[in-house]
Amino acid sequence: MSAPLIVLVGPMGSGKTTVGELLAERLGVAFRDTDADIVAAEGREISDIFVDEGEARFRELERTAVAAAVAGHPGVLALGGGAVLDEGTRGLLGGLPVVYLSMEVEEAVRRVGLNQARPLLAVNPRRQWRELMDARRHLYTEVARAVVATDDRTPAEVADAVLDALELKTETPGETTPDPRQEKQ
Ligand SMILES: Nc1ncnc2c1ncn2[C@@H]1O[C@H](COP(=O)(O)OP(=O)(O)O)[C@@H](O)[C@H]1O
Numbered sequence: 227m228s229a230p231l232i233v234l235v236g237p238m239g240s241g242k243t244t245v246g247e248l249l250a251e252r253l254g255v256a257f258r259d260t261d262a263d264i265v266a267a268e269g270r271e272i273s274d275i276f277v278d279e280g281e282a283r284f285r286e287l288e289r290t291a292v293a294a295a296v297a298g299h300p301g302v303l304a305l306g307g308g309a310v311l312d313e314g315t316r317g318l319l320g321g322l323p324v325v326y327l328s329m330e331v332e333e334a335v336r337r338v339g340l341n342q343a344r345p346l347l348a349v350n351p352r353r354q355w356r357e358l359m360d361a362r363r364h365l366y367t368e369v370a371r372a373v374v375a376t377d378d379r380t381p382a383e384v385a386d387a388v389l390d391a392l393e394l395k396t397e398t399p400g401e402t403t404p405d406p407r408q409e410k411q
C-alpha cells in the first residue's frame with residue numbers, strides 16, 4: 227500500500243477536516259481523518275475518551291490510528307490538532323507531504339471557541355488556544371514540508387494553496403493541459 231498524497235496538520239479549527247475532504251474530492255482520491263478512525267474503533271466520542279481515560283490514552287490511540295493510515299491510505303489524511311505532540315506520531319510523518327494549516331487566535335475562536343466537541347477548548351478558548359500554540363507551533367513547523375495560512379481564506383482557497391504548495395495539479399473534466407510547445411510559439 228502506498229502512503230498518503232497529502233497529510234494535514236495544524237490547530238483545532240484550522241480546517242484540516244473540511245479542507246481535506248475538498249482536496250480528496252478534487253484529486254479523486256479517498257479522504258481519511260484519524261479522529262473519525264478513533265471514534266469508529268472505540269465506539270465512543272473523543273470527548274468521552276478524554277473524560278474516561280485522559281489525554282495520554284487518547285494520544286496512544288491516535289498514534290495507532292496515524293500508523294495505520296500512513297501505512298495504508300494513498301489519499302488525503304487529516305490528523306487531529308494534537309497529534310504532533312507525540313514523538314512516536316511525529317516519527318511516523320518523516321518523508322511525507324505534510325502541510326501545516328496555520329491561523330491566528332481570533333480566527334480560531336470564531337471557528338471553534340467554546341466547542342464542547344473539542345474538550346481542550348471548552349473553558350476559556352482564547353487563553354487555551356494561545357497556550358496550545360505556544361506548546362505546539364514549533365512541532366507543526368518541524369513536521370511540515372509547507373505552511374499554508376488559512377485566515378481570510380475560504381476552504382476552497384486553502385485547498386488551492388495546499389495544491390500549489392505541494393506542486394500537485396488537478397485536472398478539471400474537459401480541460402486539457404496546454405501543450406508547452408504551443409505556448410512557446
Ligand atoms: N477557511 C475557513 N474559513 C472559515 N471557516 C472554516 C474554514 N475552514 C474550516 N472552517 C470551519 O471551522 C470549523 C472547524 O473546521 P474543521 O475542518 O473541523 O477543522 P479541524 O479539523 O482543523 O479542527 C468548521 O465549522 C468549519 O466549517
Ligand SMILES: O=C(O)C1=C[C@@H](OP(=O)(O)O)[C@@H](O)[C@H](O)C1
Pocket residue numbers: 236237238239242243261272305306307308309343344345346
Ligand atoms: O488539538 C487537539 O489536541 C485535539 C484536536 C481535535 O481534532 P481537530 O484538530 O480536528 O479539531 C481532536 O483530535 C481532539 O479534540 C484533540
Ligand SMILES: [Mg+2]
Pocket residue numbers: 242243244259261304305306
Ligand atoms: Mg478535524
